[in-house]
Amino acid sequence: MTCARRAASARAGWRIPLQRYSLSVIVPFLLLLLWEAAVRTDFFPSTLLAAPSEVVVKFVERTADLSLFKHALVSVRRITIGFALGTSLGIFFGVLVGASRFATRLVEPTILSLIPIPGIAWIPLLIIVFGIGEVSKISLIMISGFSTLFIPTAYGIRTADKNLVEVALVLGKSQISTLRYILLPSAVPSILSGMRVTMVAAWTLMISAEIVASSEGLGWFVWDARRFSRPDDMIVGMISLGILGKSTDYLLVRLERYLTRYRQTYRDITDV
Protein backbone atom coordinates (compact mmCIF):
# COMPACT_ATOMS: atom_id res chain seq x y z
CA MET A 1 0.00 0.00 0.00
CA THR A 2 1.22 3.45 -0.71
CA CYS A 3 1.91 5.90 2.05
CA ALA A 4 -0.95 8.13 1.08
CA ARG A 5 -3.50 5.34 1.05
CA ARG A 6 -2.14 3.99 4.31
CA ALA A 7 -2.47 7.38 5.93
CA ALA A 8 -5.96 7.78 4.50
CA SER A 9 -7.12 4.45 5.90
CA ALA A 10 -5.59 5.36 9.26
CA ARG A 11 -7.62 8.56 9.27
CA ALA A 12 -10.76 6.68 8.39
CA GLY A 13 -9.99 4.29 11.25
CA TRP A 14 -9.95 7.17 13.68
CA ARG A 15 -13.26 8.43 12.48
CA ILE A 16 -15.01 5.07 12.93
CA PRO A 17 -13.04 3.17 15.61
CA LEU A 18 -16.02 0.96 16.33
CA GLN A 19 -15.87 -0.66 12.91
CA ARG A 20 -12.12 -1.02 13.19
CA TYR A 21 -12.23 -2.84 16.52
CA SER A 22 -15.32 -4.92 15.83
CA LEU A 23 -13.49 -6.31 12.83
CA SER A 24 -10.51 -7.33 14.97
CA VAL A 25 -12.73 -9.07 17.52
CA ILE A 26 -14.27 -11.57 15.11
CA VAL A 27 -11.37 -14.04 14.94
CA PRO A 28 -10.69 -14.34 18.70
CA PHE A 29 -14.40 -14.65 19.37
CA LEU A 30 -14.75 -17.52 16.89
CA LEU A 31 -11.70 -19.27 18.32
CA LEU A 32 -13.08 -19.02 21.87
CA LEU A 33 -16.42 -20.34 20.69
CA LEU A 34 -14.74 -23.29 18.98
CA TRP A 35 -12.67 -23.99 22.08
CA GLU A 36 -15.70 -23.84 24.41
CA ALA A 37 -17.59 -26.20 22.10
CA ALA A 38 -14.67 -28.62 21.90
CA VAL A 39 -14.56 -28.98 25.70
CA ARG A 40 -18.32 -29.06 26.18
CA THR A 41 -18.76 -31.82 23.62
CA ASP A 42 -15.91 -33.77 25.25
CA PHE A 43 -13.85 -33.56 22.08
CA PHE A 44 -11.11 -32.54 24.57
CA PRO A 45 -11.57 -34.22 27.97
CA SER A 46 -12.08 -31.59 30.71
CA THR A 47 -9.24 -33.14 32.74
CA LEU A 48 -6.82 -32.05 30.02
CA LEU A 49 -8.26 -28.74 28.87
CA ALA A 50 -10.58 -26.24 30.59
CA ALA A 51 -13.29 -24.36 28.70
CA PRO A 52 -12.98 -20.56 28.43
CA SER A 53 -15.96 -20.05 30.71
CA GLU A 54 -14.31 -22.17 33.43
CA VAL A 55 -11.07 -20.27 32.99
CA VAL A 56 -12.84 -16.95 33.53
CA VAL A 57 -14.43 -18.23 36.74
CA LYS A 58 -11.07 -19.55 37.95
CA PHE A 59 -9.35 -16.30 37.08
CA VAL A 60 -11.78 -14.32 39.23
CA GLU A 61 -11.40 -16.88 42.02
CA ARG A 62 -7.59 -16.81 41.98
CA THR A 63 -7.61 -13.03 41.88
CA ALA A 64 -10.01 -12.86 44.83
CA ASP A 65 -7.98 -15.23 47.04
CA LEU A 66 -4.83 -13.27 46.09
CA SER A 67 -2.87 -16.40 45.12
CA LEU A 68 -2.49 -15.05 41.59
CA PHE A 69 -1.06 -11.81 42.95
CA LYS A 70 1.31 -13.67 45.25
CA HIS A 71 2.85 -15.67 42.39
CA ALA A 72 2.81 -12.73 40.01
CA LEU A 73 4.61 -10.60 42.56
CA VAL A 74 7.36 -13.19 42.97
CA SER A 75 7.85 -13.39 39.20
CA VAL A 76 7.71 -9.64 38.66
CA ARG A 77 10.27 -9.12 41.42
CA ARG A 78 12.67 -11.58 39.80
CA ILE A 79 12.19 -10.02 36.38
CA THR A 80 12.59 -6.46 37.66
CA ILE A 81 15.82 -7.08 39.56
CA GLY A 82 17.34 -9.31 36.88
CA PHE A 83 16.31 -6.98 34.06
CA ALA A 84 17.58 -3.87 35.85
CA LEU A 85 20.94 -5.44 36.63
CA GLY A 86 21.37 -7.10 33.24
CA THR A 87 20.43 -4.10 31.13
CA SER A 88 22.55 -1.75 33.27
CA LEU A 89 25.57 -4.00 32.85
CA GLY A 90 24.90 -4.46 29.13
CA ILE A 91 24.57 -0.72 28.58
CA PHE A 92 27.61 0.03 30.75
CA PHE A 93 29.92 -2.36 28.90
CA GLY A 94 28.34 -1.53 25.54
CA VAL A 95 29.07 2.16 26.06
CA LEU A 96 32.58 1.43 27.28
CA VAL A 97 33.41 -0.82 24.35
CA GLY A 98 31.61 1.42 21.86
CA ALA A 99 33.47 4.52 22.96
CA SER A 100 36.95 3.28 23.83
CA ARG A 101 39.38 1.29 21.73
CA PHE A 102 41.25 0.24 24.84
CA ALA A 103 38.09 -1.26 26.38
CA THR A 104 37.32 -2.92 23.05
CA ARG A 105 40.66 -4.72 23.01
CA LEU A 106 40.48 -5.56 26.70
CA VAL A 107 36.99 -7.06 27.06
CA GLU A 108 35.14 -7.35 23.76
CA PRO A 109 36.58 -10.72 22.63
CA THR A 110 35.66 -12.28 26.00
CA ILE A 111 32.14 -10.85 25.96
CA LEU A 112 31.55 -11.82 22.33
CA SER A 113 32.57 -15.41 23.01
CA LEU A 114 30.17 -15.69 25.97
CA ILE A 115 27.14 -14.13 24.23
CA PRO A 116 26.40 -17.08 21.89
CA ILE A 117 25.76 -19.41 24.86
CA PRO A 118 21.94 -19.68 25.08
CA GLY A 119 20.45 -18.51 28.38
CA ILE A 120 18.92 -21.92 29.15
CA ALA A 121 22.35 -23.56 28.96
CA TRP A 122 23.43 -21.47 31.95
CA ILE A 123 20.77 -22.91 34.27
CA PRO A 124 22.69 -26.02 35.50
CA LEU A 125 25.86 -24.06 36.18
CA LEU A 126 23.97 -21.32 37.98
CA ILE A 127 22.15 -23.85 40.16
CA ILE A 128 25.48 -25.50 41.07
CA VAL A 129 27.04 -22.15 41.94
CA PHE A 130 24.14 -20.26 43.53
CA GLY A 131 21.78 -23.06 44.53
CA ILE A 132 18.08 -23.08 43.69
CA GLY A 133 17.26 -19.79 45.42
CA GLU A 134 16.52 -16.36 44.05
CA VAL A 135 20.13 -15.57 43.13
CA SER A 136 20.37 -18.22 40.42
CA LYS A 137 17.12 -17.04 38.76
CA ILE A 138 17.99 -13.38 38.95
CA SER A 139 21.49 -13.95 37.62
CA LEU A 140 20.07 -15.99 34.73
CA ILE A 141 17.87 -13.06 33.70
CA MET A 142 20.82 -10.75 34.26
CA ILE A 143 23.14 -12.73 31.99
CA SER A 144 20.55 -12.78 29.22
CA GLY A 145 19.88 -9.05 29.61
CA PHE A 146 23.55 -8.31 29.44
CA SER A 147 24.06 -10.49 26.34
CA THR A 148 21.13 -8.97 24.49
CA LEU A 149 21.97 -5.36 25.26
CA PHE A 150 25.71 -5.32 24.85
CA ILE A 151 25.82 -5.46 21.04
CA PRO A 152 23.04 -2.93 20.24
CA THR A 153 24.51 -0.45 22.72
CA ALA A 154 28.04 -0.68 21.36
CA TYR A 155 26.63 -0.50 17.82
CA GLY A 156 24.51 2.56 18.67
CA ILE A 157 27.57 4.36 20.05
CA ARG A 158 29.81 3.40 17.15
CA THR A 159 27.33 4.48 14.49
CA ALA A 160 26.72 7.93 16.02
CA ASP A 161 26.84 10.71 13.41
CA LYS A 162 30.47 11.71 12.83
CA ASN A 163 29.38 15.26 12.02
CA LEU A 164 27.82 15.71 15.45
CA VAL A 165 30.91 14.31 17.17
CA GLU A 166 32.92 16.85 15.19
CA VAL A 167 30.64 19.63 16.47
CA ALA A 168 31.42 18.57 20.06
CA LEU A 169 35.12 18.46 19.20
CA VAL A 170 35.09 21.96 17.69
CA LEU A 171 33.19 23.24 20.74
CA GLY A 172 35.95 21.86 22.97
CA LYS A 173 33.64 19.43 24.80
CA SER A 174 35.24 16.87 27.11
CA GLN A 175 34.99 13.15 26.33
CA ILE A 176 32.47 12.77 29.14
CA SER A 177 30.30 15.58 27.72
CA THR A 178 30.53 14.12 24.22
CA LEU A 179 29.44 10.76 25.59
CA ARG A 180 26.62 12.27 27.64
CA TYR A 181 25.20 14.64 25.02
CA ILE A 182 26.09 13.07 21.66
CA LEU A 183 27.06 9.39 21.79
CA LEU A 184 24.65 8.06 24.39
CA PRO A 185 21.53 9.77 22.97
CA SER A 186 22.55 8.43 19.54
CA ALA A 187 22.42 4.91 20.95
CA VAL A 188 19.03 5.33 22.65
CA PRO A 189 16.85 3.96 19.81
CA SER A 190 18.91 0.79 19.43
CA ILE A 191 19.22 0.39 23.22
CA LEU A 192 15.44 0.55 23.60
CA SER A 193 14.69 -1.92 20.84
CA GLY A 194 17.32 -4.15 22.51
CA MET A 195 15.48 -3.75 25.81
CA ARG A 196 12.23 -4.98 24.26
CA VAL A 197 13.97 -8.12 22.97
CA THR A 198 15.62 -8.52 26.38
CA MET A 199 12.27 -8.33 28.15
CA VAL A 200 10.79 -11.14 26.03
CA ALA A 201 13.87 -13.28 26.68
CA ALA A 202 13.71 -12.44 30.39
CA TRP A 203 10.15 -13.79 30.73
CA THR A 204 11.01 -16.94 28.79
CA LEU A 205 14.10 -17.63 30.88
CA MET A 206 12.40 -16.89 34.16
CA ILE A 207 9.60 -19.34 33.39
CA SER A 208 12.21 -21.97 32.45
CA ALA A 209 14.06 -21.35 35.71
CA GLU A 210 10.84 -21.52 37.72
CA ILE A 211 9.94 -24.80 36.08
CA VAL A 212 13.36 -26.31 36.84
CA ALA A 213 13.72 -25.15 40.42
CA SER A 214 11.10 -23.18 42.31
CA SER A 215 8.07 -23.45 44.53
CA GLU A 216 6.48 -20.13 43.68
CA GLY A 217 6.09 -17.73 40.78
CA LEU A 218 3.83 -17.88 37.73
CA GLY A 219 6.03 -20.39 35.87
CA TRP A 220 5.82 -22.76 38.79
CA PHE A 221 2.05 -22.04 39.06
CA VAL A 222 1.44 -23.09 35.45
CA TRP A 223 3.65 -26.16 35.66
CA ASP A 224 2.20 -27.22 39.04
CA ALA A 225 -1.33 -26.92 37.66
CA ARG A 226 -0.39 -29.18 34.76
CA ARG A 227 1.24 -31.72 37.09
CA PHE A 228 -1.90 -31.97 39.24
CA SER A 229 -4.38 -31.86 36.34
CA ARG A 230 -5.85 -28.43 37.00
CA PRO A 231 -6.19 -27.26 33.40
CA ASP A 232 -8.18 -24.18 34.46
CA ASP A 233 -5.35 -22.96 36.73
CA MET A 234 -2.82 -23.72 34.03
CA ILE A 235 -4.56 -21.42 31.55
CA VAL A 236 -5.19 -18.76 34.19
CA GLY A 237 -1.42 -18.72 34.77
CA MET A 238 -0.73 -18.53 31.05
CA ILE A 239 -3.14 -15.61 30.62
CA SER A 240 -1.54 -13.78 33.57
CA LEU A 241 1.86 -14.23 31.96
CA GLY A 242 0.50 -12.89 28.70
CA ILE A 243 -0.95 -9.82 30.40
CA LEU A 244 2.24 -9.12 32.35
CA GLY A 245 4.46 -9.65 29.30
CA LYS A 246 2.31 -7.31 27.26
CA SER A 247 2.39 -4.73 30.07
CA THR A 248 6.16 -4.69 30.36
CA ASP A 249 6.46 -4.37 26.59
CA TYR A 250 3.94 -1.54 26.59
CA LEU A 251 5.94 0.32 29.24
CA LEU A 252 9.09 -0.01 27.14
CA VAL A 253 7.25 1.20 24.02
CA ARG A 254 6.01 4.26 25.92
CA LEU A 255 9.51 4.91 27.22
CA GLU A 256 10.96 4.63 23.71
CA ARG A 257 8.35 7.00 22.27
CA TYR A 258 9.08 9.51 25.02
CA LEU A 259 12.85 9.37 24.65
CA THR A 260 12.73 9.61 20.84
CA ARG A 261 9.92 12.19 20.69
CA TYR A 262 12.29 14.58 18.94
CA ARG A 263 12.13 12.69 15.66
CA GLN A 264 9.54 12.01 13.00
CA THR A 265 9.51 8.48 11.68
CA TYR A 266 7.48 6.22 9.44
CA ARG A 267 5.11 5.34 12.28
CA ASP A 268 4.16 9.00 12.73
CA ILE A 269 2.52 9.07 9.32
CA THR A 270 1.17 5.52 9.31
CA ASP A 271 -0.25 5.10 12.81
CA VAL A 272 1.35 1.64 13.20
Place this chain on the structure above:
Amino acid sequence: MSKGLAVSIERKKFIVNGDSLEVFSGIRFEIGPSEFAVLLGPSGCGKTTLLRLILGLDNDYEGTIELDGRLISGPGLDRGIVFQEPRLIPWMSVQDNIAFALPHFKSTGGNDDDQVSHLITLTGLSGFENAWPNQLSGGMSQRVAIARALVNVPNLLLMDEPLGALDSHTRMRLQRELARIHDQESITTLMVTHDVDEAVFLGDKIIVLTDRVAEISKVFAVDLSKPRDRVGRAFVQLRSQVLAVLNE
Protein backbone atom coordinates in the same frame (compact mmCIF):
# COMPACT_ATOMS: atom_id res chain seq x y z
CA MET B 1 50.56 41.89 18.12
CA SER B 2 48.49 42.01 14.99
CA LYS B 3 44.71 41.73 15.26
CA GLY B 4 42.67 39.59 12.96
CA LEU B 5 43.57 36.43 11.10
CA ALA B 6 46.92 35.86 9.39
CA VAL B 7 47.21 32.77 7.21
CA SER B 8 50.53 31.73 5.74
CA ILE B 9 50.61 28.19 4.41
CA GLU B 10 53.67 27.06 2.50
CA ARG B 11 52.41 23.63 1.65
CA LYS B 12 49.61 21.18 2.45
CA LYS B 13 49.62 17.60 1.22
CA PHE B 14 47.26 14.69 1.39
CA ILE B 15 48.30 11.08 1.06
CA VAL B 16 45.90 9.41 -1.37
CA ASN B 17 46.50 5.70 -2.03
CA GLY B 18 50.11 6.10 -1.02
CA ASP B 19 50.74 9.02 -3.39
CA SER B 20 51.21 12.45 -1.95
CA LEU B 21 48.84 15.00 -3.43
CA GLU B 22 49.59 18.68 -3.03
CA VAL B 23 46.49 20.70 -2.11
CA PHE B 24 47.92 24.18 -1.78
CA SER B 25 51.23 25.94 -2.00
CA GLY B 26 51.96 29.47 -0.91
CA ILE B 27 48.60 30.61 0.40
CA ARG B 28 49.02 33.91 2.24
CA PHE B 29 46.31 36.33 3.26
CA GLU B 30 45.20 38.46 6.17
CA ILE B 31 41.81 39.44 7.46
CA GLY B 32 41.59 42.61 9.50
CA PRO B 33 39.47 43.00 12.64
CA SER B 34 35.72 43.14 11.93
CA GLU B 35 36.38 42.44 8.27
CA PHE B 36 34.03 40.15 6.32
CA ALA B 37 36.27 38.10 4.01
CA VAL B 38 34.99 35.69 1.40
CA LEU B 39 36.98 32.79 0.04
CA LEU B 40 35.82 32.04 -3.47
CA GLY B 41 37.00 29.19 -5.61
CA PRO B 42 35.97 26.31 -7.85
CA SER B 43 34.50 23.26 -6.14
CA GLY B 44 37.17 20.85 -4.92
CA CYS B 45 39.97 23.44 -4.75
CA GLY B 46 40.52 22.89 -1.03
CA LYS B 47 38.38 25.61 0.55
CA THR B 48 36.98 23.25 3.17
CA THR B 49 40.48 21.92 3.88
CA LEU B 50 41.67 25.46 4.53
CA LEU B 51 38.80 25.98 6.98
CA ARG B 52 39.69 22.77 8.79
CA LEU B 53 43.25 24.04 9.21
CA ILE B 54 42.00 27.34 10.65
CA LEU B 55 39.62 25.44 12.93
CA GLY B 56 42.55 23.43 14.23
CA LEU B 57 41.07 20.08 13.19
CA ASP B 58 44.12 19.34 11.02
CA ASN B 59 47.62 20.45 12.05
CA ASP B 60 49.56 18.56 9.39
CA TYR B 61 50.82 21.39 7.13
CA GLU B 62 53.84 23.61 6.59
CA GLY B 63 53.21 27.20 7.62
CA THR B 64 51.49 29.20 10.31
CA ILE B 65 47.97 30.41 11.05
CA GLU B 66 47.64 33.14 13.65
CA LEU B 67 44.53 34.61 15.19
CA ASP B 68 45.06 37.91 17.03
CA GLY B 69 48.77 37.15 17.15
CA ARG B 70 48.38 33.67 18.66
CA LEU B 71 49.33 30.53 16.74
CA ILE B 72 46.40 28.16 16.18
CA SER B 73 47.22 24.65 17.32
CA GLY B 74 43.82 23.04 17.98
CA PRO B 75 40.09 23.69 18.21
CA GLY B 76 39.06 26.55 20.49
CA LEU B 77 36.09 28.68 21.43
CA ASP B 78 37.79 31.80 19.97
CA ARG B 79 36.56 30.50 16.62
CA GLY B 80 32.92 29.79 15.77
CA ILE B 81 32.00 27.58 12.82
CA VAL B 82 28.92 27.17 10.65
CA PHE B 83 29.09 24.07 8.46
CA GLN B 84 27.31 23.60 5.18
CA GLU B 85 24.78 21.33 6.92
CA PRO B 86 23.27 22.78 10.11
CA ARG B 87 24.57 19.84 12.20
CA LEU B 88 22.06 20.48 14.95
CA ILE B 89 21.76 17.94 17.74
CA PRO B 90 18.40 16.28 17.04
CA TRP B 91 17.50 15.56 20.69
CA MET B 92 18.06 19.13 21.86
CA SER B 93 15.63 22.03 21.53
CA VAL B 94 16.66 25.11 19.53
CA GLN B 95 17.60 26.89 22.75
CA ASP B 96 19.70 23.98 24.03
CA ASN B 97 21.41 23.60 20.65
CA ILE B 98 22.60 27.20 20.90
CA ALA B 99 23.48 26.92 24.59
CA PHE B 100 25.38 23.65 23.97
CA ALA B 101 28.28 25.73 22.62
CA LEU B 102 28.70 27.41 26.01
CA PRO B 103 31.44 25.86 28.17
CA HIS B 104 29.08 25.64 31.16
CA PHE B 105 26.19 23.97 29.29
CA LYS B 106 23.77 22.04 31.50
CA SER B 107 21.22 19.58 30.20
CA THR B 108 18.89 20.29 33.11
CA GLY B 109 17.74 23.65 31.79
CA GLY B 110 18.82 27.04 33.03
CA ASN B 111 20.33 27.69 29.62
CA ASP B 112 18.11 30.65 28.88
CA ASP B 113 20.83 33.13 29.78
CA ASP B 114 21.11 36.61 28.30
CA GLN B 115 23.59 35.72 25.58
CA VAL B 116 21.41 32.85 24.32
CA SER B 117 18.26 34.97 24.24
CA HIS B 118 20.18 37.81 22.60
CA LEU B 119 21.20 35.44 19.79
CA ILE B 120 17.71 33.99 19.45
CA THR B 121 16.47 37.51 18.83
CA LEU B 122 19.43 38.44 16.63
CA THR B 123 18.96 35.45 14.33
CA GLY B 124 15.18 35.82 14.17
CA LEU B 125 14.37 32.61 16.06
CA SER B 126 12.00 34.11 18.64
CA GLY B 127 9.09 31.76 19.25
CA PHE B 128 11.11 28.71 18.18
CA GLU B 129 13.13 28.32 21.42
CA ASN B 130 11.56 24.99 22.31
CA ALA B 131 11.15 23.53 18.82
CA TRP B 132 12.97 20.33 17.83
CA PRO B 133 15.45 20.64 14.95
CA ASN B 134 13.37 18.33 12.74
CA GLN B 135 10.48 20.79 12.95
CA LEU B 136 12.58 23.53 11.35
CA SER B 137 13.01 24.41 7.68
CA GLY B 138 16.50 24.43 6.16
CA GLY B 139 16.80 28.19 6.53
CA MET B 140 15.65 28.15 10.16
CA SER B 141 18.09 25.32 10.98
CA GLN B 142 20.97 27.31 9.54
CA ARG B 143 19.94 30.31 11.67
CA VAL B 144 20.29 28.09 14.74
CA ALA B 145 23.73 26.98 13.53
CA ILE B 146 24.75 30.62 13.10
CA ALA B 147 23.48 31.49 16.59
CA ARG B 148 25.42 28.53 18.02
CA ALA B 149 28.60 29.73 16.31
CA LEU B 150 28.17 33.22 17.75
CA VAL B 151 27.13 32.41 21.32
CA ASN B 152 30.68 32.42 22.71
CA VAL B 153 31.39 35.78 21.02
CA PRO B 154 34.26 34.36 18.94
CA ASN B 155 37.13 36.45 17.59
CA LEU B 156 36.60 34.79 14.24
CA LEU B 157 33.48 33.41 12.62
CA LEU B 158 34.10 30.71 10.00
CA MET B 159 31.40 29.64 7.58
CA ASP B 160 31.71 26.78 5.10
CA GLU B 161 29.17 27.44 2.34
CA PRO B 162 26.51 28.01 5.01
CA LEU B 163 23.78 28.87 2.52
CA GLY B 164 24.81 26.38 -0.17
CA ALA B 165 21.98 23.95 0.48
CA LEU B 166 19.17 26.51 0.57
CA ASP B 167 16.75 27.57 -2.16
CA SER B 168 17.60 30.86 -3.87
CA HIS B 169 14.90 32.89 -2.13
CA THR B 170 15.88 31.78 1.39
CA ARG B 171 19.50 32.17 0.45
CA MET B 172 19.11 35.81 -0.54
CA ARG B 173 17.14 36.51 2.60
CA LEU B 174 19.78 34.93 4.82
CA GLN B 175 22.50 36.86 2.97
CA ARG B 176 20.74 40.07 4.02
CA GLU B 177 20.47 38.70 7.57
CA LEU B 178 24.18 37.80 7.62
CA ALA B 179 25.06 41.32 6.48
CA ARG B 180 22.87 42.73 9.25
CA ILE B 181 24.30 40.38 11.91
CA HIS B 182 27.86 41.23 10.86
CA ASP B 183 27.00 44.90 10.97
CA GLN B 184 25.60 44.57 14.50
CA GLU B 185 28.20 42.24 16.02
CA SER B 186 31.27 43.25 13.93
CA ILE B 187 32.95 39.85 14.31
CA THR B 188 35.84 39.08 11.97
CA THR B 189 34.41 36.64 9.45
CA LEU B 190 35.70 34.22 6.86
CA MET B 191 33.10 32.69 4.62
CA VAL B 192 33.70 30.05 2.00
CA THR B 193 31.41 30.04 -1.00
CA HIS B 194 31.30 29.28 -4.70
CA ASP B 195 28.55 31.79 -5.34
CA VAL B 196 29.99 34.98 -6.88
CA ASP B 197 26.84 36.97 -6.20
CA GLU B 198 26.99 36.05 -2.54
CA ALA B 199 30.67 36.97 -2.37
CA VAL B 200 30.15 40.42 -3.84
CA PHE B 201 27.04 41.02 -1.74
CA LEU B 202 28.68 40.16 1.59
CA GLY B 203 32.43 40.52 1.31
CA ASP B 204 34.66 43.41 2.34
CA LYS B 205 37.41 41.38 0.75
CA ILE B 206 37.11 38.59 -1.80
CA ILE B 207 39.94 36.08 -2.05
CA VAL B 208 39.74 34.10 -5.26
CA LEU B 209 41.49 30.73 -5.32
CA THR B 210 42.62 28.86 -8.42
CA ASP B 211 41.83 25.24 -9.12
CA ARG B 212 44.27 22.76 -7.60
CA VAL B 213 47.08 23.09 -6.72
CA ALA B 214 45.29 26.02 -5.11
CA GLU B 215 46.91 29.43 -5.08
CA ILE B 216 45.44 32.84 -4.57
CA SER B 217 44.76 34.25 -8.02
CA LYS B 218 43.44 37.64 -6.91
CA VAL B 219 42.21 39.51 -3.87
CA PHE B 220 39.44 42.07 -4.40
CA ALA B 221 38.87 44.82 -1.89
CA VAL B 222 35.16 45.59 -2.07
CA ASP B 223 34.54 49.27 -1.63
CA LEU B 224 30.75 49.31 -1.90
CA SER B 225 28.53 50.68 0.83
CA LYS B 226 26.15 48.33 2.65
CA PRO B 227 23.45 47.25 2.28
CA ARG B 228 24.41 46.54 -1.29
CA ASP B 229 22.21 46.85 -4.30
CA ARG B 230 22.45 43.63 -6.30
CA VAL B 231 21.50 45.34 -9.57
CA GLY B 232 23.51 48.52 -9.08
CA ARG B 233 26.15 49.33 -11.71
CA ALA B 234 29.17 49.01 -9.40
CA PHE B 235 27.89 45.70 -8.04
CA VAL B 236 27.35 44.18 -11.48
CA GLN B 237 30.72 45.46 -12.69
CA LEU B 238 32.61 43.95 -9.76
CA ARG B 239 30.62 40.76 -10.11
CA SER B 240 31.75 40.30 -13.71
CA GLN B 241 35.37 41.11 -12.80
CA VAL B 242 35.35 38.42 -10.07
CA LEU B 243 33.68 35.98 -12.43
CA ALA B 244 36.34 36.65 -15.07
CA VAL B 245 39.14 35.91 -12.60
CA LEU B 246 37.38 32.80 -11.39
CA ASN B 247 37.01 31.49 -14.95
CA GLU B 248 40.59 32.17 -15.98
